[in-house]
Amino acid sequence: MTDFLYLVPVALALGLCGLAAFMWCLRSGQYDDLAGSAERILFDDGDVPLRRDRDRPR
Amino acid sequence: MSCCAPGAELAPDEPALRLANEEVLLASRDLGGGLHQTDISVPSVHCGACMQTIETALMRVPGIRQARVNLSTKRVSIQWVGAEPPPFLAALEAIGFEGHLFDLETGGEDATLSRLVRTLALAGFAASNIMLLSVSVWAGAGPETRSLFHWISALIALPTLAYSGSVFFGSAWQALRRGTTNMDVPISIGVLLAFGMSLYETMHHEAHAYFDAAVSLLFFLLIGRTLDHMMRERARQAVKGLMRLSPRVALTLGADGELRYAPVAEIEPGMTLLVAAGERLPVDAVVVKGVSDIDRSLVSGESVPIPAAPCTALQAGTLNLTGPLTIEATAAASDSFLAEMVRMMEAAEAGRSAYRRIADRAARLYAPVVHSMALLTLIGWVVATGDWHRAITYAIAVLIITCPCALGLAVPMVQVVAARRLFEKGVMVKDGSALERLAEIGGIVFDKTGTLTRGEPRLLPREGRDPALLALAATIAAHSRHPYSKALVKAGGGSQSAFVADLIVERAGFGLEARQGDKLYRLGRPSWAIEEGIPAEAADAEVVLSCDGRPLAAFHFEDGLRADAEAAVASLAARGFVIEILSGDRDTPVRRLAAMLGVHFRAGVAPGEKVARIHELETSGEHVLMVGDGLNDAPALAAAYVSMAPASAADVGRNAADLVFLRESLSAVPDAIAIAERAKRLICQNLALAVVYNLIAVPLAIVGLVTPLIAAVSMSLSSIVVIANSMRWRGRRKARGETTMRTAGRLALEGGR
Numbered sequence: 001m002t003d004f005l006y007l008v009p010v011a012l013a014l015g016l017c018g019l020a021a022f023m024w025c026l027r028s029g030q031y032d033d034l035a036g037s038a039e040r041i042l043f044d045d046g047d048v049p050l051r052r053d054r055d056r057p058r
Numbered sequence: 059m060s061c062c063a064p065g066a067e068l069a070p071d072e073p074a075l076r077l078a079n080e081e082v083l084l085a086s087r088d089l090g091g092g093l094h095q096t097d098i099s100v101p102s103v104h105c106g107a108c109m110q111t112i113e114t115a116l117m118r119v120p121g122i123r124q125a126r127v128n129l130s131t132k133r134v135s136i137q138w139v140g141a142e143p144p145p146f147l148a149a150l151e152a153i154g155f156e157g158h159l160f161d162l163e164t165g166g167e168d169a170t171l172s173r174l175v176r177t178l179a180l181a182g183f184a185a186s187n188i189m190l191l192s193v194s195v196w197a198g199a200g201p202e203t204r205s206l207f208h209w210i211s212a213l214i215a216l217p218t219l220a221y222s223g224s225v226f227f228g229s230a231w232q233a234l235r236r237g238t239t240n241m242d243v244p245i246s247i248g249v250l251l252a253f254g255m256s257l258y259e260t261m262h263h264e265a266h267a268y269f270d271a272a273v274s275l276l277f278f279l280l281i282g283r284t285l286d287h288m289m290r291e292r293a294r295q296a297v298k299g300l301m302r303l304s305p306r307v308a309l310t311l312g313a314d315g316e317l318r319y320a321p322v323a324e325i326e327p328g329m330t331l332l333v334a335a336g337e338r339l340p341v342d343a344v345v346v347k348g349v350s351d352i353d354r355s356l357v358s359g360e361s362v363p364i365p366a367a368p369c370t371a372l373q374a375g376t377l378n379l380t381g382p383l384t385i386e387a388t389a390a391a392s393d394s395f396l397a398e399m400v401r402m403m404e405a406a407e408a409g410r411s412a413y414r415r416i417a418d419r420a421a422r423l424y425a426p427v428v429h430s431m432a433l434l435t436l437i438g439w440v441v442a443t444g445d446w447h448r449a450i451t452y453a454i455a456v457l458i459i460t461c462p463c464a465l466g467l468a469v470p471m472v473q474v475v476a477a478r479r480l481f482e483k484g485v486m487v488k489d490g491s492a493l494e495r496l497a498e499i500g501g502i503v504f505d506k507t508g509t510l511t512r513g514e515p516r517l518l519p520r521e522g523r524d525p526a527l528l529a530l531a532a533t534i535a536a537h538s539r540h541p542y543s544k545a546l547v548k549a550g551g552g553s554q555s556a557f558v559a560d561l562i563v564e565r566a567g568f569g570l571e572a573r574q575g576d577k578l579y580r581l582g583r584p585s586w587a588i589e590e591g592i593p594a595e596a597a598d599a600e601v602v603l604s605c606d607g608r609p610l611a612a613f614h615f616e617d618g619l620r621a622d623a624e625a626a627v628a629s630l631a632a633r634g635f636v637i638e639i640l641s642g643d644r645d646t647p648v649r650r651l652a653a654m655l656g657v658h659f660r661a662g663v664a665p666g667e668k669v670a671r672i673h674e675l676e677t678s679g680e681h682v683l684m685v686g687d688g689l690n691d692a693p694a695l696a697a698a699y700v701s702m703a704p705a706s707a708a709d710v711g712r713n714a715a716d717l718v719f720l721r722e723s724l725s726a727v728p729d730a731i732a733i734a735e736r737a738k739r740l741i742c743q744n745l746a747l748a749v750v751y752n753l754i755a756v757p758l759a760i761v762g763l764v765t766p767l768i769a770a771v772s773m774s775l776s777s778i779v780v781i782a783n784s785m786r787w788r789g790r791r792k793a794r795g796e797t798t799m800r801t802a803g804r805l806a807l808e809g810g811r
Contacts, residue, residue, distance in 0.1 A: 004203070008210065012187060019183045026175060036129030039106030050126045050135055 082143040085159045093123065095137045098157040100150065103132050108155070115153045119144045171291060174284045177222040181277040184218035185270070189770070192270040196767045201263065208260040211269040219253055222276050225283065241421040241466060244428055248461035249275060255454045266451075271458055271769045278777045279466045286470035289477045290489050308340045309333075311384070322391045333383045335566075336539060338375060342394045343385035345370045349567035350381035351540055356688050356708045357395065359507040359642030361515070361617040362600075363541060365567045375689050375708070379540050381566025396710070399665060399692050403714055406669050406697035415491045417469040420745060424465065432456040435760050448762070456759040459769055460752055464776040468744035471784035476737035479787070483729050484721035485702075492716035494741075495700040496734035498681050502630060502727070503672060503698070505686030506641035506648055507617065508706060510627075510655070510724070513687070515541050515600075516618035517549035527611040530557050531603045534572045534581045537562045542601050542615055543570070546581075569601070580604045584612075617647065619654075620704075626724040627655045630731070636680060640668050642690050668694035685727060687711055702727060740787060744780045751776040 025031060029049070040047055086096040103109065109127040112134060116125035121144035124137045134157065138144050150157040191207040199207065226249070230242035249272050256267035310320045311330040322340045325331070330346065333339060351363040357375050366372060366383065374394035391397060414422075432453045439449035473490040480487055487493055507513050532550025534557075535543035559572040559579075569582010580587040581603050589607030599612035631637055639659040641648045652659035660671065672694055675682045684691070684698030687707035695701040695714040703715035712718055719726035755772050758764050 008191075011190070012210075012214075015183055015187050019179060022179050023176065026172060026179075031175075033128040033130045036109060036127060039109060039129060042106060043110060048124070050124060050137065 082147075082159060086143065089137065092139050093137055094139070094143070095135060096143065096146070096159070097133050097135050098147070098150075098159055099131075099133050100127075100155050100157045101132055102155055103127055103129060103134075111153055112150065112155060115149055116146055119146060119149045122146065171284070171287055174225070174280065174287055177225055178277070178280040178284050180218055181222040181273060181280050184214050184222075185274040185277040188214055188270045188273050192766065192770070195267075204265070205260070205263050208256070208267045208269070211267065212257055212260055215253060215256075215269040215273050218273055218276065219249065222280060223249060225280065226276075239422055239425050240418050244421065244425045244457075245275075245279060245461060245466065247429075248272075248457045251454050252458045252461075255451065259451075266766050268458055268766050268769060271766060271773060274770065275461055275463050275773065278463050278774075282467040282470040285474045286490060289470075289474050289487075292477075292481075325387050326390055327387050329387045331385050331387060333378050333385060335378055335380055335382055338377050339372055339385070340394075341374045341387045341391050342389040343372055343374075343387050345372065345383055346386050347384035348381055350383050351379040351567060353377040353379050353541065355507050355513050358690055359505060359688050361507045361511065361513070361643055361647060367567060380538060380564055396689065399689050399710060402665060402669065402693035403696040403710065406693045413491055413495060415469070416494055416741060416745075417465070420465060428457065428460045431460070431756065431760070438760075439762075452759065452762045455762070455764045455769070456756060459755045459759045459764055459772065461773070463773050464748040464751060464780045465745065467777055467780050468748055469741055471781055472737050472740045472744060472787075475784055475787050476733050479733050480717075480730060483726060483733075484719055485726050485730050486718045486720065488716050488718075492700055493734045493737050495681070496683065496717070496731060497738035499635070499683045499699060499731070500680035501636040501638070501675050502683045502685065503668075503675070503694070504627075504637065504639050504657075505684075505688060505691045505694075506639055506643055506651060508687040509685055509691075509704060510620060510623050510639065510651060511617040512620055512722075513617065513706065515545045515615035517545050518614040518616050520614070523611060527603060530579075531581055531601075531611065531613065533557050534559070534562060534570050534579060534603075538564050538570055542613075543581075545615060546601070546613065578606055580607075584609075619651075621723040622725040624655060626728050627657060629728050631657070633728075636675075638671075638675075640671055640694070642688070665690040665693050669697045672697050683727075683731075702730065736787070740784060744783055747779055747783060748776065751779075 030037075082096060083094075086094045089095055100112065103112065106129075109129060112127050113125050116122055116134070116136060121140045121142075122136055122138045125134055125146075127134050134150075136144075136146050138146075147157050147159075188211045191211050195204050195207055223246070226242045226245050229240065230246040233240045233243055252268040252272040252275075256269050256272070259265075259267050308320055308322055308325060309332045310318050310325070311332055312318060317332070320329075325341050331340070331343065335350065345366050345368050347368060348366075350366045352366045352370075352372060353363045354360045354373070354376050356377070357373050363379055364370075366378075371388070372385070374389075374391070374396045435456050436449050436453035439452055440446060443449070469490065473493055476493055477487050477490075504510050528546075528550045532547050535546040535550075537543075557572075557574070559574050562570060562572045564570050565582070565586075568586040569580060572579040572581070582601060584592050584597065584599055584602045587602045587604040587607075588609050593609055593612075595612050598614070600615050601613040603610045603613070627637060637655075637657045639648060639652050639655075639657060640663045641659070641661050642663055642665075643661060645661040648659050648661035660667075663671070668691065672682050672684060676699065681699040684694050684701040685703070686695055686701070687704050689708045689710055691703075692708070692711045692714045695703060695711055700717075701715045702717045702719060703712050705712070705718055705720045707715070707718075717730055719730070751772070755764070755776075758768070
């Protein structure tokens, strides 16, 4: 019954990874234009994200 | 891509104001390294093909590094290099899209939404993990394991409360400081006490901790909060997208004859300004030179343009239709008609008693009841057993179980669904309280021009008119932007005339002159077009067509009814609403319209009188819905209990209105009222469900039967019941959503003319 001593931290760490990934998506603007992203998938040419302004307060 | 055929319908009537490069620079952000970013709003983007067209066209402009369209917000972000901004507005215009610069402060990203989403994400993470640990505890973990899991839960719950909970704590603190309560006060007390007690229990290795309840409560409530915010933000964005650029600079003529662009705010009385045909007047002024026709429909509600000649006094916001004018300002922008309307509007808004939202009213009843119940539980158990620890535990259990989770979701869930419904019908709601207010009205006041009517004349059909003459008139009229000319072009639309004029000139204030060989055709005022002996049929006509002074055809116009106006007014009257028309227009057209619709009316009403009439109706006990579009309606829109405006309304009016309808049809008004009433019924049902839940759960808590497991199950269950009840209303929506967006885009375009 000592398995949970490492299983619980592992579960929490995985959860935190998911949370961090979501926060990163949000910050990098991937949720800014859901309607547009749905259309862009049909475009043939490569799609480059806009250069972000890093010093902008968010 | 049929939705996207720019060109024909896109020729803007009002030539875009030539924006100085400095203005573009001012609206740009410096990204460093010589790179600048400018965001412009392009209301007519509405599909993938538009996105690609715009991006490809902009990328070809030298100096532009990257252009990216945001379809959701209908904006284009352009990154460019160089000292001068590249001509992207011109490039957009060349492919048939109209772009506007907007101010940085209004165009900023929505900080509140991203904060809410972040708090929601954290609460979701915490709730799911604590719930996992709790399940093991409920399943019968041994005392050491239980204690360890409680400690881990506390460790997860603490930062969550500090970050996600601050949304509620802040607002609750604000309310308490002002000596009032809102929904956030019982929420904050419940959550904080639950956490505090659980921490105490954990330290003393007791069996029951409520970390799961506290955190999942935050999670559910944040869902409601975020949905509510998203709904309001979307409506706000949509309304902002319709915004026309009001003149910010005006062309002034200096004493030395030098032409100069000056900001509108710097115009002083006595300065001479030049106003081209198709421009709106920036300030109140008197005509010095030139003749033209002036469209006053947005300012006063008059449906017929008035002639302007030297010495005519004109108000700010009126539209110069046919000829260039030289005018002398008689007031500064801050003293002009427009500014006066804004001031009246603010006064009316301040006078309107603050509306308390249903949720806040419920909270005001709810909080004292719940808190006294918890107190009674505490006293009861202390008196009965003398055991303080047990008494406090049970009292806190009462607070936790009554924490208004379902109550917090009851209202926003319904309003989000209702707003979606309205959106499908082309109606934007500015905020949820507008829906609540709309369900309480007893009277409706309509403006005439532009609201009940289209605000643009329509050619009356006539027996025995030669179609060839109409086609001839339409061909000549195509050279003018006077409303009558546009109506003629529309009426003569399909038929082609072989007429080719050598020369067509617009005589401002009179009409159009077309020369073909030695023949002179005139299309305009009867007294000008016909040399002598005006025939009876042409005497009351607004426009005649003549050849060398002899009349050929007479044209009568009428301000056409908005689509479904008759049906909408009839259905509203049948449902018992008191309906009245308040118009600034002359008596005759208003009387005719009122008789046709069978409602009361008042004509020639000044803006202040409209406000007074609305106050009069309000004091008689009826809440009033005001539907109007003009500048002169703006104070009345602000004064009314709730207000609606068409998308074609003046900016000020549209901003004052609680609801904006994008489609041509007036059936938006009865539709919106029906949806608001349905929403109110659902909200009441939800509140009743929340009360029933409490009636069952509270006695259990008082007698001390509530364990963390029961608390978690019952609270989630009540929230899910409320959400399910709201979702019953959704029905089919997917298929029509897209067409609505397209209609919205097209209308936004027309509104931008």
